[in-house]
Amino acid sequence: MKEWVQIVQHIENNIEQTQKMALATVIKVEGSAYRRVGARMLVLEDGTWLGSISGGCLEGDMLKKSVLAMESQSYKIVTYDTREEDPFELGIGLGCNGMIVILINPFKDQIESFGNVLKKALDAPQATWIKSSWNLIQSNQSIVLEINSNLKKQVNAQLIIEDDVYQLTECILPQPRIWIIGNQFDAISLMSNCKQLGWKIYWVGNTNKMKSPFKRLCEKVFDWFDDLSILPSDYVVFMTHDLDRDIEMIEKLSTKSPFAYWGILGPKTRMDKIIKQLDDNGVSIKTDAISSPIGLDLGAEGPDEISIAILAEILSKVNNRSAQPLKNRITPIHTTE
Numbered sequence: 586m587k588e589w590v591q592i593v594q595h596i597e598n599n600i601e602q603t604q605k606m607a608l609a610t611v612i613k614v615e616g617s618a619y620r621r622v623g624a625r626m627l628v629l630e631d632g633t634w635l636g637s638i639s640g641g642c643l644e645g646d647m648l649k650k651s652v653l654a655m656e657s658q659s660y661k662i663v664t665y666d667t668r669e670e671d672p673f674e675l676g677i678g679l680g681c682n683g684m685i686v687i688l689i690n691p692f693k694d695q696i697e698s699f700g701n702v703l704k705k706a707l708d709a710p711q712a713t714w715i716k717s718s719w720n721l722i723q724s725n726q727s728i729v730l731e732i733n734s735n736l737k738k739q740v741n742a743q744l745i746i747e748d749d750v751y752q753l754t755e756c757i758l759p760q761p762r763i764w765i766i767g768n769q770f771d772a773i774s775l776m777s778n779c780k781q782l783g784w785k786i787y788w789v790g791n792t793n794k795m796k797s798p799f800k801r802l803c804e805k806v807f808d809w810f811d812d813l814s815i816l817p818s819d820y821v822v823f824m825t826h827d828l829d830r831d832i833e834m835i836e837k838l839s840t841k842s843p844f845a846y847w848g849i850l851g852p853k854t855r856m857d858k859i860i861k862q863l864d865d866n867g868v869s870i871k872t873d874a875i876s877s878p879i880g881l882d883l884g885a886e887g888p889d890e891i892s893i894a895i896l897a898e899i900l901s902k903v904n905n906r907s908a909q910p911l912k913n914r915i916t917p918i919h920t921t922e
Contacts, residue, residue: 586758586760586761586782586783586784587781587782587783588624588625588635588636588637588783589625589636589703589707589760589783590707590760590783591635591636591783592608592625592627592635592636592700592703593700593703593704593707595627595635596627596696596697596700597700597704600697604629604630604631605629605630605655605691605693606627606628606629606630606655606691606693606696607627607628607651607652607654607655607689607690607691607696608625608626608627608628608689608690608696608699609625609626609627609628609638609647609651609663609687609688609689609690610623610624610625610687610688610689610690610717610753611623611624611625611638611685611686611687612686612687612688612744612751612753613684613685613686613744614683614684614685614686615683615684616683616684617683618639618683618684618685619639619640619642620637620638620639620640620685621742622742622744622753622755623742623753623755623757624636624637624638625638626638626644626647626651627696628647628648628651628652628655630652630655632648632652634648634651638685638687639665639685643665643685647663647687647689650663650689651689651691654689654690654691655691657691658691658692658724659691659724660688660689660690660691660719660721660724661688661689661691662686662687662688662689662721662751663686663687663688663689664684664685664686664687665684665685665687666683666684667683667684688719688751690719690726692724692726695725695726698726698728699717699726699728702715702728702730703715703757705730706730706757706759707757707759707760708759708760709732709757709759710759710816710818711732711759711818712732712756712757712758712759713730713731713732713756713757714729714730714731714732714754714755714756714757715728715729715730715754715755715757716728716729716730716731716752716753716754717752717753717754717755718750718751718752718753719750719751719752720749720750721749721750721751722749741756742754742755742756743755759818760783760784760785761782761783761784761785761820761903762784762785762786762787762804762816762818762819762820763779763784763785763786763787763819763820763821763822763899764787764788764789764813764815764819764820764821764822765779765786765787765788765789765822765824766789766790766821766822766823766824766825766834767789767790767823767824767825767826767827767850768788768790768791768794768795769824769825769826770888771824771850771888771891771892772788772790772824773799773888774888774889774891774892775822775824775888775892775895775896776788776799776802776803777802777892778892778893778896779896780802782896785804786802786803786804787803787804787805787806787807787813787815787819788800788803788805788806788807789806789807789808789809789811789813789834790806790807790808790809790825791808791809792806792807792808809830809833809834813837813838813841815838815841815844816844817843817844817845818844818845819844819845820844820845820846820847820899820903821838821844821846821847821848822846822848822849822850822879822895823835823848823849823850824850825850826850828855828858828859831849831851831859832859832862832863832866835859835863835868835870836863836866836868839868839869839870842870842871842874843871843874844874845902845903846876846898846899846902846903847874847875847876848875848876848877848879848880848895848898848899849875849876849877849879850877850878850879851877851878851879852878853877853878855877856872856875856877856878859877860872876898876902879894879895879898880894880895880897880898881894881897881898881901881908882894883897
């Protein structure tokens with residue numbers, strides 16, 4: 586997600602520049618690979634790049650091939666196959682056992698068009714389909730954006746090859762939005778990690794106590810009494826360290842829930858007090874939808890470790906994963922079962 590956001594931002598901010606660029610897209614994967622279909626790497630003429638198509642083992646070679654594509658101004662299809670022990674095959678011994686196919690697009694106007702479509706997909710309120718089609722002979726590209734009414738039910742990308750036309754259909758989930766309720770110092774740790782992931786951050790608290798450097802990390806800041814436009818697909822984390830404030834905010838948000846994730850910092854006994862007070866106030870809420878104590882059981886200590894435990898729980902819940910060690914997983918890593 587972060588890489589997509591960075592690529593979109595770079596395309597937006599540098600649209601007037603004359604520097605050439607190429608966009609490498611993973612269009613097919615068989616077997617084990619570090620990245621999946623849809624992973625992208627934006628290569629600039631000066632040799633810098635954003636994103637990745639592997640864990641670092643293929644980027645150097647992809648940089649060279651992207652420069653060649655920019656020079657020839659033609660699409661290139663590159664295949665890395667590490668399934669066979671061929672000593673002349675790039676990638677052997679680098680940790681994966683699979684095949685990855687990459688399409689390099691060196692046409693700046695087409696990359697800008699894709700950036701515009703991807704931005705719309707990331708800003709959409711629900712999942713969307715992006716259908717990209719590349720004609721290798723005519724060197725043209727078409728992109729179609731469609732709303733996916735069956736959110737997260739079908740996320741596997743599909744590649745269809747007909748003669749010299751490659752068509753990739755992929756499901757793009759919206760850029761995650763997290764609401765951090767509270768302005769104590771531990772909220773800053775969570776905010777910093779969310780920014781690192783490329784999430785949109787909405788900060789709620791005493792705006793007079795919010796320091797400007799951290800406000801700049803946020804999409805928007807709100808005071809306690811502002812109306813909060815929280816979506817059902819959003820993540821909500823309470824870090825107020827104030828029991829009465831939590832009760833007040835829960836009452837305020839009770840008509841807006843359920844959310845994709847709702848967590849409240851504090852021990853179980855504290856949550857029991859909140860539930861009792863809500864009952865006394867006549868407020869009905871599905872408490873089983875709230876994670877409190879918040880986060881996975883990692884033995885976390887201090888704000889930085891606790892923020893990791895919180896983010897790990899959010900990811901496990903929204904991705905419908907058990908949060909078990911991967912070595913105990915029976916099915917392939919990149920399936921949702």
